[in-house]
Amino acid sequence: MTFCKHLILASSLLLTSAASMASQIFSSDQADFRLEIVAQGLEHPWSLAFLPDGSSLVTERAGRLRVIRDGQLLDSPVDGLPELVVSGQGGLLDVLLHPDFENNQTLFLSYAHRSREGMTTRVARARLNDGRLSDVEVIFEALPRSNTSRHFAGRMEFDRDGNLYVAVGDRGEMDRAQDNTDDAGGVHRITPAGAPAPGNPFQTASGANDTFFTIGNRNIQGMTAHPETGEIWSHEHGPRGGDEINIIRAGTNYGWPTITYGIDYSGLPITSETEKKGMAQPLHYWDPSIAPSGMAFYTGDLFPQWQGDLFVGALKMRKLVRLSIEGGKVTEEEDLLTDLGERIRDVRMGPDGALWLLTDSPRGKVYRMVPVQ
Template identity: 35%
Template sequence: MKTWIVLLASTLVLPAHASNHITDSEKKTPLQVETIAQFNGIPWGLVLLDNQTAIVAIKNGAAYRVNLATRMTTRLTGLPNVDNRGQGGLLDVAIPPIANTQNWLYFTYAKPTSEGSTTALGRAKLDNNHLSDWQDVLVTNAVVSGTKHYGSRITFDNKGHVFFSIGDRGERDLAQDLSNHAGSIIRLRLDGSVPSDNPFVSDANSRNEIWSYGHRNPQGIYYDAKTDTLWSNEHGPRGGDEINLIRAGGNYGWPIVSYGKEYWGPSIGDGAEKEGIDNPEVVFTPSIAPGSLLRYKSSNASDWNGDFISPALALRHLNRVSINQDGEYTETRYLEDLNERLRSIAQDDTGVLYIGTDSGKLLKVTLNGS
């Protein structure tokens, strides 16, 4: 089924950390939206092997190969057991950008243990529709009995490193405790070994795998090879969702500071900013609950090139953010008429977007002119 939708955009141009937006009824962008597949479960993770093939990770522990041309879906075998309670399950799926990596697929998932569950990074080789030689690259020290805030997204730089995000697991003070992995972004070599230049390798009281910390629940992470920068977006509490530029050793403040508030009203910690804390580049209040994150790039001429794109859960839209050199940003919201909780996203070489929804759909979204 193919539908052309003309979507109302809401736009703002304000200093970073501003949170209001205005609606421009004259600015409309036509997007072509098609449903490619319908799954029995939430497509939490999504990666394209090429412009014709997607791998979709379903929260309940299944994964599928999808032929994007024929729309045929085939279930993969060889996945581990996952803790599918609460926000746990099979989370993200990603492939390294480096050639000759032996067809490895990387996954994050909620790994069950005797004391609860934790975010784990695993990898396996894709052989037709079977995953072989499964390896747990890192089972993180973030085990709690609760089932909140696992993260978790994966990205790779072009230097042989894998990054993945972990939430605070619902126990906020863990995000400031470097003796565990909760509330952090992790950096490893592809085989799981720790790079010697990680920021905390010389600290006996810190986890050597940690790249940055003080994160609440990062649901998107993206390495921009063009600028050699790492970015994340994460959920705040009541307001205060963020896009962050991630630096080695950075403390992103949770729960010492937050632009959000407690659900029952008061401010959190010491306010919004504090010396020694890395401030967000963009703040969303009210919360949009961002999903996965990418930076749009296409060989076709497009004014979207270089903009951050993420699906949004709470406000049910596709979010586009452009940040200029002065830190001012423009936010535009699309697909609001679909009324879908949008979670996972991937982009092919031609600029076509694929989006997973909490209702189980895999959508194909084509920009006008793409």
Template identity: 55%
Template sequence: MKFKTCSLLVCLTLGGYSSLSWSNDRFSTDLYSLNVKTHVDGLVNPWSLAFLPEGGILVTERPGRLRLIEAGVLRERPIEGVPDVAASGQGGLLDLALHPDFEENRWLYLSFSDRTAEGLTTRVIRARYQDGRLTDHEDIFEALPRSSGGRHFGGRLLFDRAGYLYLSVGDRGEMDRAQDLADHAGSIIRLHDDGRIPDDNPFVDNPQAKPEIYSWGHRNPQGLVLHPETGDIWSHEHGPRGGDEINRIQASLNYGWPKATHGINYTGFSISPHQTLPGMESPLLYWTPSIAPSGMTFYTGDDFPEWQGQLLSGALSHRLVSRVSIDSAENPESVVEVEQMLKGLGRRIRDIRQDAEGRLWLLTDESPGRVMSIHLND
């Protein structure tokens, strides 16, 4: 595998990136008046961000660069040692996640689309991040079989409280693959932090199944988050025309795609006559028409007390943030979208994250893309 350094030409090109000091946009919501403040502009299709414990923000750009923001300023040079990625269609450099013990071991995890002679797929590596570069690279996972086409890579990463690593893998635009346990496509993957397969994975003793699979029947999951009280994994995924879903992910369960769906084909024809089927999990909430959900987070901060415990999800096609209320941790079946916010921003929201201090951050999936934060209007 090749790893990137910054050539003179690339570095000169990146010199055009800019950092803005608290550029403000004001918005009204049902409960609060907000400022959305732009910290950094000029990114190229940013996909995900992570907050370093020593301060600073790491941001992935889909063409294949990892960027560092320090004290509100975007470093001119990208982080060295990022793997070559296949920035094809929806693919490229996708998510990043810090190891739960990052302060001690400095392991940083990256998901990305990768191309060989056998085709494209979703891969995960880890490397040690120190002093603006990645070293000690290790392969963690490769979704198989590979295939052509640049759609539905999934790529969202999440660590649970026990230290297991989860990865979403899309159906790669070939819907029937999501119902094949011998295929990683259309599934949520569960691994040890070093890529080993947990002994208690649900299909580990099934010779007809990929042992890394934790749940299946997914189309293109783009959000993975832990419930702040229960530690359960929640996900959302893109439907076709309609049928975007929020799900609570549980071991071995089949989430239905494409045998059961609330969506239809982009051509207008039916995909399945069934919205629900026995033995398949129905979504807790679905959107029709689709909003194209992206990153999401459970809000646990103090700035917006009326949002406590609610899901906040970015949206690409509808260019908004969806606020979703959950009745209680004990009753997660009562899930209702209560508001669609920030429509006036007019930007594709790729990710929404909460930092250690409870502040909310947004990424816009554009070129130029932005890093923004949400505040009470003062």
């Protein structure tokens, strides 16, 4: 009887906590908003994609692709995923729909994969039909492999020409990011079939992989297209300090680890240089590190005062950052959701005009940010 009372009390407290969160009002300099819990109980959710029928896909780093339909997280994950490995920071990572998904049902998944030669970042293309994947084909694999379980990156984005951008981290082996014969530590641009995109900047470089678009990137965890210019924006983790926002431009070397605004986790310097000829400066950087993850420009109508602002999730600092952008420069920075206490893994602009967030935990959630009525 005592056990039953305790169970009822615990359930009541959980319900009260959820109701309290649903009614909690958050404030920014420009708007008051609240969070709606769309789904919960996800194991380290990593990425979110919106389907044309109003449902959503969510990746769990543990190796599952889940469906949210009519406000409910379906019990059964999508069948037919490619073979992958869950290790350290690796697992099932990004999910991205083909620009013509409504007609071809094609999507792309990035994930960690292991063989006898070690682990790496892969991208697979597949078709989604009736809750399962078919015609699964690996279209990109970063080489060489290594035995570390860090810095897989894995964020993806399409440009207006239909080319796919794939971020690959330095795998925790920093010098690889300055070697254009090594796929680690850069952004690769490919066609939806996996071929090097026409006009890639390193196609004439001796020994370089002709899928390379940029080099010198440490570990990109956010990538999005600018709603007006179409340029691909990204952010990446620094070590202790030096998280960066960059505009991804052909042939650019973003400097890691030759230049950085961060220091090593040991507290020792990585380099004495923060700038060098031939290497790009970040558009914006954080010191100390916030561990950015996920990013989206706000383009909806629910918060007209946020139109054009850039939103970035933070893992380490457990917040959402709003950045005002004017003329390609950051003019204002505001921290949101600092009282939520959640690691923000992904940020997406929803087709409903709301911002959608994923929280990184063994019991992760999907939130919608909506105005206070």
